[in-house]
Amino acid sequence: MTDIQKLTGGRPVAIVGAGLVGAGWAVVYARAGLQVRVFDANPDITARSVPLIESQLAGLHRHGLISEDPAAILARVTPVATLAEAVEGAGYVQESVLERVDVKRQLMLDLDGLLGPEAIVGSSTSGIPGSAFALGLSISPRVLIVHPVNPPYLVPVVELVPSPETAAETVVFAEALMNAVGQTVVHVRKEVEGFVLNRLQAVLLREAWALVQEGVASCEDIDKTVRDGLGWRWSFMGPFETIDLNAPGGVADYAVRLGGLYQRIAHEGRHEAAWDAGLIKEVESQRRGFLAQGDLESRRAWRDEKLMAFAAARRKGG
Amino acid sequence: MTDIQKLTGGRPVAIVGAGLVGAGWAVVYARAGLQVRVFDANPDITARSVPLIESQLAGLHRHGLISEDPAAILARVTPVATLAEAVEGAGYVQESVLERVDVKRQLMLDLDGLLGPEAIVGSSTSGIPGSAFALGLSISPRVLIVHPVNPPYLVPVVELVPSPETAAETVVFAEALMNAVGQTVVHVRKEVEGFVLNRLQAVLLREAWALVQEGVASCEDIDKTVRDGLGWRWSFMGPFETIDLNAPGGVADYAVRLGGLYQRIAHEGRHEAAWDAGLIKEVESQRRGFLAQGDLESRRAWRDEKLMAFAAARRKGG
Numbered sequence: 021m022t023d024i025q026k027l028t029g030g031r032p033v034a035i036v037g038a039g040l041v042g043a044g045w046a047v048v049y050a051r052a053g054l055q056v057r058v059f060d061a062n063p064d065i066t067a068r069s070v071p072l073i074e075s076q077l078a079g080l081h082r083h084g085l086i087s088e089d090p091a092a093i094l095a096r097v098t099p100v101a102t103l104a105e106a107v108e109g110a111g112y113v114q115e116s117v118l119e120r121v122d123v124k125r126q127l128m129l130d131l132d133g134l135l136g137p138e139a140i141v142g143s144s145t146s147g148i149p150g151s152a153f154a155l156g157l158s159i160s161p162r163v164l165i166v167h168p169v170n171p172p173y174l175v176p177v178v179e180l181v182p183s184p185e186t187a188a189e190t191v192v193f194a195e196a197l198m199n200a201v202g203q204t205v206v207h208v209r210k211e212v213e214g215f216v217l218n219r220l221q222a223v224l225l226r227e228a229w230a231l232v233q234e235g236v237a238s239c240e241d242i243d244k245t246v247r248d249g250l251g252w253r254w255s256f257m258g259p260f261e262t263i264d265l266n267a268p269g270g271v272a273d274y275a276v277r278l279g280g281l282y283q284r285i286a287h288e289g290r291h292e293a294a295w296d297a298g299l300i301k302e303v304e305s306q307r308r309g310f311l312a313q314g315d316l317e318s319r320r321a322w323r324d325e326k327l328m329a330f331a332a333a334r335r336k337g338g
Numbered sequence: 339m340t341d342i343q344k345l346t347g348g349r350p351v352a353i354v355g356a357g358l359v360g361a362g363w364a365v366v367y368a369r370a371g372l373q374v375r376v377f378d379a380n381p382d383i384t385a386r387s388v389p390l391i392e393s394q395l396a397g398l399h400r401h402g403l404i405s406e407d408p409a410a411i412l413a414r415v416t417p418v419a420t421l422a423e424a425v426e427g428a429g430y431v432q433e434s435v436l437e438r439v440d441v442k443r444q445l446m447l448d449l450d451g452l453l454g455p456e457a458i459v460g461s462s463t464s465g466i467p468g469s470a471f472a473l474g475l476s477i478s479p480r481v482l483i484v485h486p487v488n489p490p491y492l493v494p495v496v497e498l499v500p501s502p503e504t505a506a507e508t509v510v511f512a513e514a515l516m517n518a519v520g521q522t523v524v525h526v527r528k529e530v531e532g533f534v535l536n537r538l539q540a541v542l543l544r545e546a547w548a549l550v551q552e553g554v555a556s557c558e559d560i561d562k563t564v565r566d567g568l569g570w571r572w573s574f575m576g577p578f579e580t581i582d583l584n585a586p587g588g589v590a591d592y593a594v595r596l597g598g599l600y601q602r603i604a605h606e607g608r609h610e611a612a613w614d615a616g617l618i619k620e621v622e623s624q625r626r627g628f629l630a631q632g633d634l635e636s637r638r639a640w641r642d643e644k645l646m647a648f649a650a651a652r653r654k655g656g
Contacts, residue, residue: 213602259542
């Protein structure tokens with residue numbers, strides 16, 4: 021047995037909810053050598069996930085991101101017709117069902133009746149804390165948030181967020197599993213809304229929308245500022261290492277020099293206005309000037325190619 | 339004459355203030371084929387700028403980012419002993435003197451007496467608006483902020499910020515010059531503190547510090563969240579294109595779906611505490627756990643190599 025098979029006791033992974041996120045997870049686990057069962061409450065979505073997974077594997081292969089034959093990886097993925105079939109004997113369940121508390125809660129109730137005593141459940145929710153749907157059940161100690169960035173088979177970061185009832189060993193298992201399948205683990209120690217990734221995205225987006233609203237800069241110029249400026253360093257260092265290297269004495273020196281300025285900017289209170297209809301219309305109009313509605317789909321394909329190339333470069337350059 | 343020589347009338351560029359930023363600008367202009375005069379009020383800094391420029395050109399050459407012989411580029415850079423020598427007959431002055439209003443104001447007064455009637459002045463200030471030091475002079479219509487990211491010969495974005503007295507044709511010239519030397523122009527239409535780039539950085543940093551303070555995540559985990567997650571897309575798309583592609587119907591659809599969540603996060607008011615001494619000490623201690631004080635310098639060299647590689651990949655991949 022390989023290390024990852026030892027970790028999972030050779031048991032399969034169940035993917036529950038087989039849309040874009042679930043299919044992406046299936047690629048991650050199958051690529052790592054695990055048997056993967058795929059289930060969606062909508063059988064059409066279950067059926068469609070297989071060609072989707074196949075095309076994602078083809079992309080990875082084209083960019084040299086997998087060495088194994090894509091067909092051999094796909095052969096480890098089995099679509100199934102019921103939740104019971106999906107989770108029977110499974111060592112790990114990755115749920116990516118609809119982002120609604122009632123839907124997630126119902127799934128937990130169902131899993132509570134179906135799962136063996138050792139199976140761990142990871143939820144892909146991008147913002148609903150486990151406290152809202154995973155408490156008070158016999159499986160509660162074995163449930164945690166395992167939040168990926170889309171698509172998880174390309175972008176490695178995963179946020180692990182325990183609920184107050186999640187057992188410490190559940191987090192240890194999830195971290196080991198994520199490391200074994202090649203993801204990067206971030207520990208979110210408290211159940212804050214949006215976790216870490218979407219909180220950071222939220223404050224930057226909020227400022228970006230405010231700058232457009234106040235006529236300081238266009239959407240396109242704000243995108244340029246990030247993609248041809250800020251984003252370069254952040255893409256291989258993150259914000260703390262960036263400022264740590266940006267003052268002679270490191271991060272404390274930086275905080276003394278620039279903390280006041282940054283504090284003032286963050287406190288200016290320019291963010292009271294919501295993303296109201298007028299502003300949304302303005303931003304939409306600017307974006308559609310750059311990219312027609314009908315070109316969104318092909319631009320998404322471009323993005324995915326860029327991410328593949330980014331992943332390939334990262335693998336080479338470390 | 340090449341296009342860029344036509345643009346500048348074949349006249350030289352004057353670099354005033356020859357520290358890290360000034361030397362970086364000298365590389366940008368000399369690489370583009372322009373004659374560059376370098377001056378710093380401190381003659382030691384003027385002298386040291388030449389080997390600094392030489393080593394930067396060597397790095398660019400090593401990464402295939404310049405095709406011309408580095409010695410030929412360096413031969414276009416001339417250190418001079420006085421401000422008058424630097425700006426005599428110059429078509430463009432890039433000032434990168436100390437980030438203090440009084441120092442910048444004195445330089446503008448000096449330039450006002452020295453410059454010919456057509457010379458344009460770009461200031462590298464990262465946060466002081468032109469209104470604070472460049473008004474009421476005969477040169478005021480020809481002064482604007484031309485704010486680079488460090489180092490400008492690698493990271494292309496430049497913010498152009500006119501003061502209320504800057505002439506429209508000055509912005510037009512600066513944009514044409516930046517495009518001609520290979521930079522990416524962002525127009526900042528109002529003199530807001532921190533312009534666009536540092537405002538976006540400020541709000542993300544402020545949230546990052548708050549997350550550490552509240553024990554939600556460690557510095558290292560926040561860095562991972564960005565460098566292995568958020569930063570990937572931002573490094574080639576920017577925040578607006580990212581969300582435009584992240585909802586089926588584009589950015590307006592995204593705003594309807596997620597605007598409320600992002601608004602709530604941005605408004606939670608978790609940012610009242612300053613970067614106080616205790617928090618700075620905590621972050622410093624976490625960072626020094628990853629990178630000893632004595633290793634900062636070598637890590638900066640690593641960063642610059644990564645940026646060179648990033649620039650080389652960008653050039654190939656578009």
